[in-house]
Every structure is written in structure tokens, then in C-alpha cells.
Amino acid sequence: MLELLLLLLPVAAASGWFAARRSEAGRDKTSSQEVFPAYFKGLNFLLNEQPDKAIDVFVKLLEVDSDTVETHLALGNLFRRRGEVERAIRIHQNLIARPTLSREQRAQALLELGQDYMRAGLFDRAENLFVELTEIKLHSEQALSNLLVIYQQEKEWDRCLEVAQQLQASDGHSLQPIIAHFYCEQAQLLIKKGNTVSAIAILKKAQSVDSGCIRSTILLGEIEKSKDDCRSALKIYKMVEVQDSAYLTEIVPSLIECYGKIGDRAALKDYLKQLYSRHRDTSVMLALTDIITAEEDVSSAVDFVLQHLKALPDLKGLDRLVTLNLQNSGSNPRESMETLNKAVALMLARQPSYQCEQCGFSAKTLHWQCPSCNNWSSMKPIRGLGCGPREK
Ligand SMILES: [Zn+2]
Structure with missing residues (x-):
């Protein structure tokens, strides 16, 4: 409650000051005489941890004097931040019902109430208020930002796109990478329905708004792969290295599958070697280890993994080394190796x-x-x- 008191004490003092000034000016005597003590009554309820009674007092006060709108906005805001959403809603609803509010004050109250509704999970009601704000062109950017959050929650990707584009146009801040994800979400729904033609068109839109959109690249590759057009798929997958090599691990299984279907293991090995020399990626290293094991022998694979581990110690590499050693070794160190293997596998699983x-x-x-x-x-x-x- 301390925060509330800190908020309201200066307000009470100010309202007393206003009241005094007004009395001096000799106008509206009744209202000024009521405001000052009523605030202290409200503060007293707050001090005694009776916020609902305090709200009653402050709400009544609003009927007497509309100068206190700012205080009510701040009070409602504070209740929402404290997680007391119902109280915040009560205060803001009461504000909006006042016919004396200016256009700007009403818009501010609508924005606050919308945020209360969002906090309470009442997205439909919040949406209506934010849409109203964009229509009257007050607090549009904040309203659009909130609408974007709501539509993402509800997975309404068409609306997300609309709102993101409006928001981008109004505040100049680039939302291109996010817009690309919305296109990808739409494309994934189309892929599920089997409509790959439309999905491809939308994924190309994603790439045109964000050339670094890895997700659209992977989805385009998957579409080609599902049509058994492995050469096209590989051409697309190879873009991932250029866009962001951190995601190579996402495409390694597809690379193996596509080169396998084409029947060109040499090209697979060659490409993986290139990738490995450029990025030292663990998933690429593991795929190469499989090839070395199959083409040469386990000890060559062990040498390769050892080299990798010396340069870049990692858990997956260590796990592979232990597995290979188990395949290779005689019965002597077997037991300890098995124990180590289980331990590492357990660590990896976690x-x-x-x-x-x-x-x-x-x-x-x-x-x-x-x-x-x-x-x-x-x-x-x-x-x-x-x-x-x-x-x-
Ligand atoms: Zn995060």
C-alpha cells in the first residue's frame, strides 16, 4: 500500500491547494470544501488496508471534481500493476462513464481499461477498445501494439499482418522480420491443408520482406523435399549457411535425406566437409563421423572426433567419442566406458x-x-x- 500512499499524498495536498485557490477566487465553494477532506478519508482507508472502501471514496470524489481524472488514471494503473485487475477495471470503467471527460481524457481511460482487460485475459473486450482508439486516432500506436499482442496470442495471423503494417507505417520502426514470421505462420497452415502452391507464394513474400528469414527457407526446402524434388530442396537448404550458420543443425538431417535420395554420397560428404571447415558445427561433425565410420573404419572416426574435441570441447562430441570407443575397444576398459557413456547420455537428455x-x-x-x-x-x-x- 505504500506505493499508493506515495502516489496519493501529493495529490491530496495538491487538491487541497486547488481547493484553497478556488475558495479564494470565490467560485465553486461547495465542491472545493468537499474535495480536501474526502481525499484524506480515502487515504485513511488505504492506510488501513481497505482499498475497496478507498476506491468508493475516490470514485465519489470524481463525481464532485473532474480535476482528479489524472489521479484516478494513476490509481487504476497502480492497481493493475499490483495485479489487482478487478479494482483497476472498476476505476477505469467509472471514469469512462463520466460525461464531463475531455476527448483526450476519455481516450486515455479507454487505453488503460483495454490494458486491464488484457491483464484479465478478456481479449475480446480489450480488442474492441483498442480498435475504437485506432478509429478515433488517439493513442493509435499503443493501441496497435496491444492489438498485435492480442492477435499473436489468438494466432490470428491475417490480422497480425494488418496491424504490424499499420504500426510500421505509423511509427517508422521496422517490423519486417516479425512480418516475415507472420507470413511463415500463414504458410504453415496452408502446408497443413496441402495447399503448397499458395504456401510457396506466401513464403516468397516472407523472403522479400526479410531476406534473412531462415524459417521461410527451411519451409520452402521442406515443400520441395516433400514433392521429391531433392535437387531444388538442396539448392534452397544451402541458403541457410549464408543466412545464419547457427541454424545448420536444423537442416543436416534433410541434407542427408536429399543427397541419399539422389544417390550422391560423395557430394554429401564434400558439402559437409565444406560446411565443417567454415563453421566447426557439431551436427555437421557428427554427420561426417557417420560417413567416415561407414567408408573407412571406427578408428579413423575416433581420430576425427578427437581432433574436433581438441579445438571445440562439447558434450555431443564427447558422447560420440565414447560411443565409438565402445564399438572399438576390447573387454578391458569396457565397463568404465559404458558407465561414462550412460552418464553423458543422461546429461545430454537433460x-x-x-x-x-x-x-x-x-x-x-x-x-x-x-x-x-x-x-x-x-x-x-x-x-x-x-x-x-x-x-x-
Ligand atoms: Zn525469450
Whole structure:
């Protein structure tokens, strides 16, 4: 309650000052005489931890004097921040019902009430208020930002696109990478329905608004792969390295599958070697290890993994080394190796595979939108232990 008191004490003092000034001016005597003591009555309720009674007093006060609108806005805002959304709603609804509010004051109250509704999870009601604000062109940017949050929550991607474009036009801040994700969301729905032609058209839109949109690249590759056009798919997948090599791990299985279908293992090995020399990526290293094991022998694979581990110690590499050694060794060190293998596998199973660069949230699956901070494209695959060097 201390925060409330700090807010209201100067207001009470100010309203007393206003009241005194008005009395001196000799106008509106009744209202000024009522305002000052009523505030202290309200403060007293707050002091005694009776916020509902305090609200009653402040709401009544508003009927007497509309100079206190700012205080009511601040009070409602404070209740919302404290998580007391119902009280915030009561104050802001009461404000809006006042016929004496100026156009700007009413708009401010609408914005606050909309935020209360959002906090309470009443998205339909919040949406109506924010739409009204954009129509009357007051607090439009804040209203559009809130609408964008609501439409993302409700996965209404068409509306997300509309609002993001309006917002971008009004405040000049680029939302292109987010807009690209909205196109990808639409494309994924179309792919699910089997409408790949429209999906491809939309994914190309995503790439035209954001040339770095990896997600659209991967989706376009998947579409070609599902049509068994592996050569086209490979051409697309190869863009991932240029866009952001941190996501190579997402395409390695598809590279193996596509080159396998074409029947060109030599080209696969060649491309993986190029990727590995440029990025030292663990998933690429593991794929190369499989090829070396199949083409040469286990000890060559062990040598290769050892070389990798010396330059870039990581858990996945270590796990592979132990597995290879188990295949290779006789019965002597076997037991200890098996124990180590189990331990490492257990550690790996517990490790998250993706982490948000913005808020640190980690997960086992890739979320294009971080579930914690709601940023788009902020979750990236963790390399090895997550502490190795990262390109770009
Ligand atoms: Zn995050």
C-alpha cells in the first residue's frame, strides 16, 4: 500500500491547494470544501488496508471534481500493476462513464481499461477498445501494439499482418522480420491443408520482406523435399549457411535425406566437409563421423572426433567419442566406458537444445517465437555445451 500512499499524498495536498485557490477566487465553494477532506478519508482507508472502501471514496470524489481524472488514471494503473485487475477495471470503467471527460481524457481511460482487460485475459473486450482508439486516432500506436499482442496470442495471423503494417507505417520502426514470421505462420497452415502452391507464394513474400528469414527457407526446402524434388530442396537448404550458420543443425538431417535420395554420397560428404571447415558445427561433425565410420573404419572416426574435441570441447562430441570407443575397444576398459557413456547420455537428455538470446529461456524444441519473452527468431540452437564459439 505504500506505493499508493506515495502516489496519493501529493495529490491530496495538491487538491487541497486547488481547493484553497478556488475558495479564494470565490467560485465553486461547495465542491472545493468537499474535495480536501474526502481525499484524506480515502487515504485513511488505504492506510488501513481497505482499498475497496478507498476506491468508493475516490470514485465519489470524481463525481464532485473532474480535476482528479489524472489521479484516478494513476490509481487504476497502480492497481493493475499490483495485479489487482478487478479494482483497476472498476476505476477505469467509472471514469469512462463520466460525461464531463475531455476527448483526450476519455481516450486515455479507454487505453488503460483495454490494458486491464488484457491483464484479465478478456481479449475480446480489450480488442474492441483498442480498435475504437485506432478509429478515433488517439493513442493509435499503443493501441496497435496491444492489438498485435492480442492477435499473436489468438494466432490470428491475417490480422497480425494488418496491424504490424499499420504500426510500421505509423511509427517508422521496422517490423519486417516479425512480418516475415507472420507470413511463415500463414504458410504453415496452408502446408497443413496441402495447399503448397499458395504456401510457396506466401513464403516468397516472407523472403522479400526479410531476406534473412531462415524459417521461410527451411519451409520452402521442406515443400520441395516433400514433392521429391531433392535437387531444388538442396539448392534452397544451402541458403541457410549464408543466412545464419547457427541454424545448420536444423537442416543436416534433410541434407542427408536429399543427397541419399539422389544417390550422391560423395557430394554429401564434400558439402559437409565444406560446411565443417567454415563453421566447426557439431551436427555437421557428427554427420561426417557417420560417413567416415561407414567408408573407412571406427578408428579413423575416433581420430576425427578427437581432433574436433581438441579445438571445440562439447558434450555431443564427447558422447560420440565414447560411443565409438565402445564399438572399438576390447573387454578391458569396457565397463568404465559404458558407465561414462550412460552418464553423458543422461546429461545430454537433460540439456536443452535451444536458448533464447533475449531472455535466456531454454527448451528442447525450436520455438520461432520465444514462449517467455515473445520475441521472434530469438531462440537459437545451442552449440555443443552451449559455451563454444559462435560464428556471427
Ligand atoms: Zn525469450
